[in-house]
Amino acid sequence: MKQADCYLAYICCCRFRTKVYSTSQNGRFVLMEPMSQPETFERPVFTGVEGFIRLEGVSKSFGDLHVIDALDLSIRKGETLSLVGNSGTGKSVLIKMLIGLLQPDQGKIWLEGREVQNFDEQEWMPIRRYTSMLFQANALFDSLTVYENIAYPLREHFSMPEQEISNKVSEVLEWVLLPGIEYQYPSELSGGMRKRIGVARAIVTQPQIVLYDEPTAGLDPISTTVVGNMIKRLQHQNGVTSIVITHDLKSAMEVGDRVALLHQGKVQGVDTPDGMLASTDPVIHDFFEGYRMMMEVLG
Numbered sequence: 001m002k003q004a005d006c007y008l009a010y011i012c013c014c015r016f017r018t019k020v021y022s023t024s025q026n027g028r029f030v031l032m033e034p035m036s037q038p039e040t041f042e043r044p045v046f047t048g049v050e051g052f053i054r055l056e057g058v059s060k061s062f063g064d065l066h067v068i069d070a071l072d073l074s075i076r077k078g079e080t081l082s083l084v085g086n087s088g089t090g091k092s093v094l095i096k097m098l099i100g101l102l103q104p105d106q107g108k109i110w111l112e113g114r115e116v117q118n119f120d121e122q123e124w125m126p127i128r129r130y131t132s133m134l135f136q137a138n139a140l141f142d143s144l145t146v147y148e149n150i151a152y153p154l155r156e157h158f159s160m161p162e163q164e165i166s167n168k169v170s171e172v173l174e175w176v177l178l179p180g181i182e183y184q185y186p187s188e189l190s191g192g193m194r195k196r197i198g199v200a201r202a203i204v205t206q207p208q209i210v211l212y213d214e215p216t217a218g219l220d221p222i223s224t225t226v227v228g229n230m231i232k233r234l235q236h237q238n239g240v241t242s243i244v245i246t247h248d249l250k251s252a253m254e255v256g257d258r259v260a261l262l263h264q265g266k267v268q269g270v271d272t273p274d275g276m277l278a279s280t281d282p283v284i285h286d287f288f289e290g291y292r293m294m295m296e297v298l299g
């Protein structure tokens, strides 16, 4: 199926979706009136810290495979950056370097002004308390219940009473529309449910930085909207800074204040969604061609 046909199939799914939605207030997650459309927030005007997350001249190879090549990227505090690019271009590798799971071969990485690329495990620990990642393959522990999976980062990084852990787990489960499944195991859940458990685990610590690797892959249109709205609410209510990797360009455009296209180891362009669509750079233009066709069909 061509990319444009995939988008048309997606549009048809969206037209028939039902109405469910949840949100949060003051850190509490509360179910709200049903809502089928993406929530609209005014795009923030960034007066805050430039280079809150910054990569300068970063390279990463695996043997002869040069994945990231002298890459520069700067992300503002409180911004949501959508990171797009063809499969295998190094999107996951890039964000793994931001949380210390991979070390760059060259270049520098700053998080909140601290140069981190040479940090050891001990030095990464306090950063991981306020930075979390949703892994592309979810990385749930199969031998642990949903409850223990979500509680894991709370136990690892914080000391809190069991009742508080229990409350937080219930709250995030409600937020991803899976209340009451605390005592099931990942193997008993569908792929989309596992993805949402991964999202719940990524946000349960109320992190300041969240790196989402394909948060909506395999999700139905309702869940895709719920997760997209959740990312935006975390940004607008808690000031969370996020990078969202996705192949779903509609989500990328809706959720991202800016969109970065990764191509041949470098950032080919980074701009607002409208800016990317208007780009005359041939690589960027071609990449968004399918998306433009979809928007024309939608009118």
Ligand SMILES: Nc1ncnc2c1ncn2[C@@H]1O[C@H](COP(=O)(O)OP(=O)(O)OP(=O)(O)O)[C@@H](O)[C@H]1O
Residues within 6 Å of the ligand: 062, 065, 067, 085, 086, 087, 088, 089, 090, 091, 092, 093, 094, 136
């Ligand atoms: N730990 C590793 N060891 C060796 N090669 C790796 C490792 N991690 C990633 N790679 C290689 O780096 C390249 C980029 O991988 P990466 O997972 O970042 O791609 P991606 O852009 O996230 O792709 P996708 O959209 O399919 O998830 C791939 O060729 C992959 O095989």
Ligand SMILES: [Mg+2]
Residues within 6 Å of the ligand: 091, 092, 093, 136, 213
């Ligand atoms: Mg990936």
